[in-house]
Amino acid sequence: MEISAAGRLEVRITAADVGKRVSVRRLNEAGDTAEKFTDTVGVLTSWDNGVLVITRKSGEGVHIPESSLVAGKIVPSAPARRRGPAASYEELARVAARAWRPVESERLGEWELRAASGFTRRANSVLPLGDPGMPLDAALTAVRRWYGERGLPAYVQTATGAEGTEEMLCAELERRGWEREVTAELWTGGLAPVADRAEGAGVVLSREVDGAWLSRYGRKGLSDVALRVLGSGPSVWFATVPGADAPAAIGRCVVDGRWASFAAVEVDPAQRRRGLATAVLAALARRALDEGASAAWLQVEADNTAARALYTGMGFAAHHAYHHYREPADTGTDR
Structure with a gap:
């Protein structure tokens, strides 16, 4: 002090x-x-x-x-980070957006409005990187109108905790009654240590998602739009560890320049603590290395202690927190 x-x-x-x-x-x-x-x-x-x-x-x-x-x-705008590859918030936000591409988007100034029939908030929220080109109240009114025309609730994705993140926007949204509905963290780490963790024997990689993979993913009745979002991204890979009736484990990776993202890592509850998640990540990491990537990112919930322990052991560390704010129920709040 x-x-x-x-x-x-x-x-x-x-x-x-x-x-x-x-x-x-x-x-x-x-x-x-x-x-x-x-x-x-x-x-x-x-x-x-x-x-x-x-x-x-x-x-x-x-x-x-x-x-x-x-x-x-x-104090300095952001604390020095001791672990993980150097990256700005904006770079990671744009890379993350490309890993979950919407089927429809529109610009509002420098904001991007994204929609995909409601499948995953990452593809159905505003990415507010920069200036919307109008006062905030007018921008939020336009946002709510755009999502309302598509029968979707309006979400704004924001971030906190790193240089260039959007604490001021978060505060303004809360003042207008927008509710912070989801909070998670984006973690980064080196790719090579993940690839070196295990041989990944028995992991099958594919460019296409199939019925077996989807059965382990745990979301029933996915629409064609959802399947398009899952398959979106610069270079997408799906990993499967075959099981008796359904896959023992699955994962998804999107390779985008120097970055590889890991998501949808799911393991049969009866086969947990056997290294299957590590095997899936290692196999995907080796493929990403072959495509020229060197760094990795993933998203993890604050209360997922098992995942946090796994990723910490692989050398990952939190870069920033991200949030999805949902429009207030009172349509007159931000007008």
């Missing part, structure tokens, strides 16, 4: 610093915790009516009364 020459803690931030990454210390209210102080680091997304809102890396907004501040300062 900021300490003056006299050894006192000081608050060195003001409302003019909204949008910057800050670190603050506040005095806890009586009975709030056993600790006297609480430290919070994140982006200062508002400072109104005597209350600060700081958006943490996870996307959580922390409300702090101005009167409780003990110290505060501006």
Whole structure:
């Protein structure tokens, strides 16, 4: 924290610093915790009516009364990352979007509106990289109209926790009643260590998704649109470990330049803890290396402890959190 020459803690931030990454210390209210102080680091997304809102890396907004501040300062826009390949948020967001391509899209300024009959939010949400070319309220009205014409709820995909992410947009959406419905993390890592994990014996790779693969995927009655989304991407591979009645394990990989994405890794519950997920990832990683990729990314839920342990052991680390905000039920909220 900021300490003056006299050894006192000081608050060195003001409302003019909204949008910057800050670190603050506040005095806890009586009975709030056993600790006297609480430290919070994140982006200062508002400072109104005597209350600060700081958006943490996870996307959580922390409300702090101005009167409780003990110290505060501006800190670097993003912490130094010690693991994983170097990559900007924008690069990863665009690569991730190409791995789950919509069947229909339209530009709204620099925003991309994406739709695929509702199959996966990644292909049915706005990717707001840049300026929509109009005030936010007008942009959100246009977004809701576009999705409404397609019989779909409006979602906006945002991110927090890295340089160039969208904490300010998250705060503005929440102020307008948009609900953060889904939060996960995008992790990155080197591709070669994944390929070296196991031989991947028995893993069958294919360019096409078949009925056996879909039976393990666990989504019933997928439409032709859903199958198009699954097969989309610059270079798509499906991995299958054959089983008696259904595949013992499956996975999907999209190779895109230096990046390979891993998704849809599913294992028969009766055959877990036998290294099948590792075998699937290793086989896909070797194929991606053959196509010139060197880095990998994947998406993992915060509460999926088994997956997080597996990916950590392979050298992956969180790059940023991403969120899907759903339009408010009251159609007049953002107009």
